[in-house]
Amino acid sequence: MNPMVFLYGFLFFIICLMIHITVWRIKISKISALLLVLIFVVIPGVGFSIVMLTDAGGIKDILSTNAIELAEILILHISLSSAYIASYPAARAISPSLGILLIIKTSKEGKMTKEDIIKEYKGSIRVPTRFDTLRVYNLVSEKDACYKLKPLGKLIIIIFIFYRKLLGISAGSG
């Protein structure tokens, strides 16, 4: 295996990361998750595929790689990217679990009761903020003072229900 696969895989990922940081510092979109997939997966994936099929710009010679090595570079880049995208929601809205750990650690005595933790969190992890995201991504609609699933929301939850059934476990508690 060509060791340059590591260099190019990390390099392409870092380039995408730089683009991501630049775009985010200019303006954070409401559909940030979709943008991430575009920056890290779709555009590089399409680019790599074109290069692998057509050797556009003589890239294979410039990188001194063959088609299989380009595939290995793409796999490494996609792996790094998917790991980053999977971690992003925790950064976008600090997950309650991580938030709880942080506030306990920084509390006066390094320990807290449940009531103090709940008081600290009241207002910062309200359910309505989660609805904003579901609405922006067209997963739910609001009609006659009720929430209903849109087709994409229904598809997503069916996938998760099927997945949990495959594992033989009941739905998560959230």
Add this chain to the structure above:
Amino acid sequence: MSEHMNSEIRIVIILSCAPLINLLLHMILARSFRNLSPQIVAIKSIFLGYILLFLLLWLFVFPTVIYLPSHIVTILVYCFLVYTLLSYTYFHFFNMSETARRIRILNEIYKAGSLPIQNMEVLYNTSDIVDLRLKRLIAMKQLRYEDGYYSLHGKILYIAGRVILWWRKVLGLNEK
């Protein structure tokens, strides 16, 4: 096509199957260890996957070509890295199904057909959210509960939280 190219194609195929390997092993372990924390079961299935990955390389890649020791190390490092990253992504997908409030909300609306807006806050209030997470963090040995107080036990998730706070600053998320 040379034998080297063939073995590299096998590496690509084996790694492309990593998510499926994760899922199959997780399906077996989730049914076998129902009393353990779901996250710990998922992590155990990932560790088992490393053994399976090495077995697949041993059976289908290493015997086909005579490799220098440095090439074997390169292949192992690459496979280990890619499998770890894909497994990390798989773990997050599973954890989302287990703990994400948005998924829970979608599930509640799906089961009911439609849900009145005022029911949602009652159904899923701050106290429940915190309570669930405290139980989970204790099961994952990140928190301990003693004499009515919660305190840190493990360090991994706390360090992850600090890294995330720093990364939010880099992205400018704290300013918006």
